[in-house]
Each structure stands twice: as C-alpha cells, then as structure tokens.
Amino acid sequence: MSRKIVEGRMTAAATGEITLFLIGMRINSFWRVRHWWPVLMAMPRMLRELSADPDSGMLGYRLLLGGPRFVQVVQYWSSHERLLAYASAPEGEHRPAWAAFNRRIHQGRGRVGFWHETYVVPAGAHESIYLNMPVGGLGAVGGVEPVARRGERAAQRLEV
Numbered sequence: 001m002s003r004k005i006v007e008g009r010m011t012a013a014a015t016g017e018i019t020l021f022l023i024g025m026r027i028n029s030f031w032r033v034r035h036w037w038p039v040l041m042a043m044p045r046m047l048r049e050l051s052a053d054p055d056s057g058m059l060g061y062r063l064l065l066g067g068p069r070f071v072q073v074v075q076y077w078s079s080h081e082r083l084l085a086y087a088s089a090p091e092g093e094h095r096p097a098w099a100a101f102n103r104r105i106h107q108g109r110g111r112v113g114f115w116h117e118t119y120v121v122p123a124g125a126h127e128s129i130y131l132n133m134p135v136g137g138l139g140a141v142g143g144v145e146p147v148a149r150r151g152e153r154a155a156q157r158l159e160v
Helices: 033-052 080-088 094-108 137-142
Strands: 005-012 018-027 058-065 070-077 112-121 130-134 144-146
Touching: 005 137, 018 033, 018 080, 033 058, 033 070, 033 094, 033 112, 058 080, 058 137, 070 080, 070 137, 080 094, 080 112, 094 112
Parallel strands: none
Antiparallel strands: 005 130, 005 144, 018 070, 018 112, 058 070
16 A cells, blocks of 8 residues: 555545455464464465466455454455465365464464455445545455546435
C-alpha cells in the first residue's frame, strides 16, 4: 500500500467479478511457540510465491494485525477458480503447508486457531470510496478513479 495520500473522493476502478479471501490465525497459547510459529511463517512464503506469479490470479493482499495474538490477510483474487486451483496445486507452497498444519493442529490441542472465508462478489455488486487516503484495498489492486465517474452515491456505484 502506498503512503502517498490521494486527495479527493476516489473509488476503486475495478468493475468485474472479484473474489475476496480472508484468512487468519489466532495464537491461543502464546508461550507454545512451536505450535503457532510454523503456521505464522507459512503465509509469507505463499504470498511471495503468489505475488511473483502474475498468472496466479491473486491481485493483491493486505496484512492486518489485531493485537499480539491475531493475524489476518485480506486477499483479492480475479476468480474463485484461480484461488481453488492454487489451493490444490501439488507443486505450490500451499499443499505442503496445509498438510503440515493439519498434522500440527491435532498435536497442538487448540494452541493455535485458524479460519478462512471466501466471498465471490459478482460484477456490479461491490463499491468503494476513499476520501483523502493512500490507495488501499480494492483500489490498490485495480486502481482508483474519481467518484464522479462511477456515481456520487454508493447506490449509483452498485449496479445490482
């Protein structure tokens, strides 16, 4: 995310379908580092792999920290098919990380929590506004444009 503030009322230029993938972990037993550290370290490897491959389908991501115990990644994908293809690809970072996680989660007895949610958002069913903000979110992956080009009100920017 850029630190440069874009002045005025902007909206994301992206208009097509978008897949939003939210994934996170919670450290339930802070002193049991061997249970949560490998889970925490697997995500940067996957994000580097995806970011280096423009054909992966991942358009961008944002890392969010919720205190010392909670980490979340918001990912924007061009389609849910590409997200699922990456998740099941035998040659990528995800499959071995997922297998190792599944082994550890049973041994860890609840010392680390994990979750994810996937939203497939049809074209025209998303809108955004950024007011005097650095470019971020959907605007960071698809660019921004002045609000007036897409409609002054949220209802105008939503085409559904």
